[in-house]
Amino acid sequence: MRDLHQKIQGWLNFADVKINGDRPWDIQIKDNRTYTRILAQGSLGFGESYMDGWWSADKVDELISRLLAAELDKKISPMSLAWPIVKSRVLNAQSKKKAFEIGERHYDIGNDLYKRMLDRRMVYTCGYWSKANNLAEAQEAKLDLVCRKLGLKAGDRVLDIGCGWGSFAKFAAEKYGARVVGITVSKEQKELAEKKCEGLPIEIRLQDYREVNEKFDHIVSLGMIEHVGYKNYRIYMKMVRRCLKDSGLFLLHTIGGNKSVTGTNSWIEKYIFPNSMLPSAKQLAKAFEGLFVMEDWHNFGVDYDKTLMAWYENFKSHWNEIKDNYPPYFFRMWEFYLLSCAGSFRCRKNQLWQIVLAPKGVRGGYVGVK
Numbered sequence: 001m002r003d004l005h006q007k008i009q010g011w012l013n014f015a016d017v018k019i020n021g022d023r024p025w026d027i028q029i030k031d032n033r034t035y036t037r038i039l040a041q042g043s044l045g046f047g048e049s050y051m052d053g054w055w056s057a058d059k060v061d062e063l064i065s066r067l068l069a070a071e072l073d074k075k076i077s078p079m080s081l082a083w084p085i086v087k088s089r090v091l092n093a094q095s096k097k098k099a100f101e102i103g104e105r106h107y108d109i110g111n112d113l114y115k116r117m118l119d120r121r122m123v124y125t126c127g128y129w130s131k132a133n134n135l136a137e138a139q140e141a142k143l144d145l146v147c148r149k150l151g152l153k154a155g156d157r158v159l160d161i162g163c164g165w166g167s168f169a170k171f172a173a174e175k176y177g178a179r180v181v182g183i184t185v186s187k188e189q190k191e192l193a194e195k196k197c198e199g200l201p202i203e204i205r206l207q208d209y210r211e212v213n214e215k216f217d218h219i220v221s222l223g224m225i226e227h228v229g230y231k232n233y234r235i236y237m238k239m240v241r242r243c244l245k246d247s248g249l250f251l252l253h254t255i256g257g258n259k260s261v262t263g264t265n266s267w268i269e270k271y272i273f274p275n276s277m278l279p280s281a282k283q284l285a286k287a288f289e290g291l292f293v294m295e296d297w298h299n300f301g302v303d304y305d306k307t308l309m310a311w312y313e314n315f316k317s318h319w320n321e322i323k324d325n326y327p328p329y330f331f332r333m334w335e336f337y338l339l340s341c342a343g344s345f346r347c348r349k350n351q352l353w354q355i356v357l358a359p360k361g362v363r364g365g366y367v368g369v370k
Helices: 002-015 033-041 045-049 060-069 079-090 103-106 111-117 133-149 167-176 187-196 230-243 266-271 281-288 302-325 331-347
Strands: 157-161 178-186 202-206 216-221 242-255 293-299 350-358
Touching: 002 033, 002 060, 002 350, 033 302, 045 331, 060 302, 103 293, 111 302, 133 216, 133 242, 133 350, 157 167, 167 178, 167 202, 167 230, 178 187, 178 331, 187 202, 202 281, 202 293, 216 230, 230 242, 230 281, 242 281, 266 331, 281 350, 302 350, 331 350
Parallel strands: 157 178, 157 216, 178 202, 216 242
Antiparallel strands: 242 350, 293 350
């Protein structure tokens, strides 16, 4: 065990992390089996051992940020993790038949959780913090930013792909007079979104994006293409082009990766977002090539760090209100999810892009909005 301790400490030195050190980001080993578990299972074993209480840190988010910045995830890559990569290349994990799995396994786990973790509008995507003082202001600013980038006006008919609990649809209808069709693969989201949007010109559908075949003035997609998969990016972009009027704009809001991949982190895949993956700039550009003119590409990935930490504080402070509705391991699982994702944005491993696409380009040029 001493040899394993020294081997892992040698790797951790690249990230300026000490085993059982006294700094907030230093890892505290509670169970020596952590070493063999990490070596055997990589990121999956690292996350699961945290869930089991085998290790801790005062600042898990900063620990993860340092580990990722030092690219230690690449140094520990067990052969047991090769199969998921092979599988992602052979199978289409985001096929139409599998489209509703993410809704059932992530978004349907309980509106009680999301009501307490998110802002009052229940926006489950990155906020825009340039002038915001809190989460609610950051989410209002993001929704307004989207509407302004589209040049949204009263009477416009908008498709919201992956509408969540209706936050954008309600904002666009109330503040800009838009008519919105929102689609989701989550039954719980649909039910609550319909209640929140009652009385407004909004239709919420339980529908896969591939089934939409009608025209809209504008189309938005806020945090949904992360569930589409690289084998379906072109299909997705063709669907958007088919449904968007020539004079309209498509705004794509997505987490992005610095490198092209065909799968996701093994722990995230198993416990948080099954069948998910983050697109790269190259993959997205290839998918919309010949279909759209790219008018604007805005990166504010650092804002996701603030958003995730705000979600974490909400989750932690309200946990006692809902803990009886979830299994014992859930708190540490969800905590690791939020804090590790915050760390990934902090070290700039992940980005947040808003991309504005036009079918034939904007005559006279597009005026960017921030």
